[in-house]
Amino acid sequence: MRLNYPANIKIIRVPCTGKVDVMHLLRAIQKGADGVYVVGCIEGTCHYNEGNLRAKERVNYVRMRLEEIGIEGDRVRMYNLSSGEGPTFAAYAKEMTENIRNLGPNPLKKARKAEQDRSD
Amino acid sequence: MAERGEPKSGSRLEKILRAGHFAFTGELGPPRGANAEAVKKKAAHLKGNVDSVNITDNQTAVVRMASWAACIFLLQEGLEPNFQMVCRDRNRLAMQSDILGAYAHGIRNILCLSGDHPKFGDQPNAKGVFDIDSMQLINLVKFMRDEKKFPSGTELDEPPRMFIGAASNPFAEPYEWRVQRLAKKIQAGADFVQTQCIYNMDRFREFMKKAVDMGLHEKCYILAGVTPMKSVGMAQYMAKSVPGMDVPESVINRLRGAGKGKASEEGIKFAIEQIQEFKEMEGVAGVHLMAIEWEHMVPEIAERAGVLPRPELS
């Protein structure tokens, strides 16, 4: 089954969301991504017991660290679904894209632009 | 009553107790300001009705006029003060100098307390000193008085001959240990003890029985703490929010049962019944009446409890 999901999303596969480190998420924003989200298995079904729960904690941690410096925490989210739920995956992708559209571009891009303008 | 040796201080309170009279002491909280009149006004209600007046020391960690300073006003007004000293606000050096200063001014009774934690006051992040604890403070005063020395061993030229008091709370856990703790305070040097306000009479009777069995009443004068309840609200607040306070449901119900506007009279009645029972209770040498912000009721309570007139001393 082929599903359509927004083309502006770049997917990075990991064996388990438990592998996702806070720095992966933080770096994505630091390097200019407008948002980043983690899609893990339904809570309670993690093959490694609590990989997805760890991921959720890390997502929350990153949201908090971003809020601290004035970047919207909601640019980072966690979603859960079970394998074979293609349509849900696509729905979440749309929801996240919608969310980011509302938030606008990563504020760091604006700052970088201003800097470049100045040095020109 | 067993032999108690020479008088320690010659305070009125000590003389009353030594003579075997049932002591009756009061309490006064200094004002939140430099208002001398406020102290004198409260003192006037107590004069002639009590043997000695406890002057609280920044009670509940709220700053008030210094206890020793208010004590001096009492002396000037012809009342005998009982200088309360807490371990929260001074280190051992300040304690020693305050004890010397207080004695030099004619203060003869001291009540040694740990003090409520600063957290209870309106400056909750003040550093609690607690250089020494109440047990060690009792022992420090005794050492200065009896050994005529500072803790360093240096001689004192005029020792502070204080009548040393301590507090006891029969109602805080672990109950079994509370009598032991009283014994420890006596071992440390307490001459008299004033208890926490009593509402649970059963528990207090039990406590006194143990104290008497251990002979503590022969080594130290035990004064039972009484605070008349002003209202059902006050009783509920004390039951719920004051640590270490034991207010049985039956007491609250009794106040409530008195009906609208009559709770305070019922509270006074209960206090009077208590005082009458304490007069007969083995080992109880007197009552300490803490009529908090109700000093003007003390004459009436004293009268109705039959503790007036206070004995004249030569």
Next chain:
Amino acid sequence: MIVAKRKPIEEIKKMLKGYKKVLNVGCGTCVAVCLAGGEKEVEVLNAQLDMARRLEEDPIEMGAFTCERQCDREYLGTLDEKVKQYEAILSMACGAGVQFIAERYPDKPVFPAVDTTFIGVNQGVGWYEERCRSCSSCVLGLTGGICPVTMCAKGLFNGPCGGTNKGMCEVSKDQPCAWHMIYERLKQQGRLDCIKELQPMTEWQNQVPRTVIQPGYRKPEKETEQQKA
């Protein structure tokens, strides 16, 4: 171990105001275990500072280095060369580590990134509790292994006070009364005699900076020379 909390980002930003090139030095021992100032926390803080300063259009270059132990000279040697390339140092170690770094590089401004909080135990991931105030006169042998200096809100040596509330401390319904616990434990062990005797006034040992030289060791004579070498 020593437990610390990271300072609020605003406070760190304020200290680093005006600096363009700062080395963030983490510590791989206590503060790493308590998730306050190890390698990972250095990375996160650097990323935050980088982004925060870019947002303010005043970029900063943050360097990272985490040594095994900031309180031990043996691990600081590799830092010397690196430090030269920076205007200032941010240290994520405990207060001892921060001071040791400041002492080693007296010409560099050194700033603390954490608030050193206590000596404590690990109760669970991310959950620590204070247990020791390093008073230098341990009485745990008399008090059933429960420290009255640390665990009693008033540091009483002859407790419990009259504020004990159903086994809890008068300061909080969530904080067990230390003396209640001491009593229960000694009772269980049949050792209540330990607290029957008056514990005399403590001769406080922690009023001046303390030095320990273990038996059989001594302070090198030309300490400062050695330090420089």
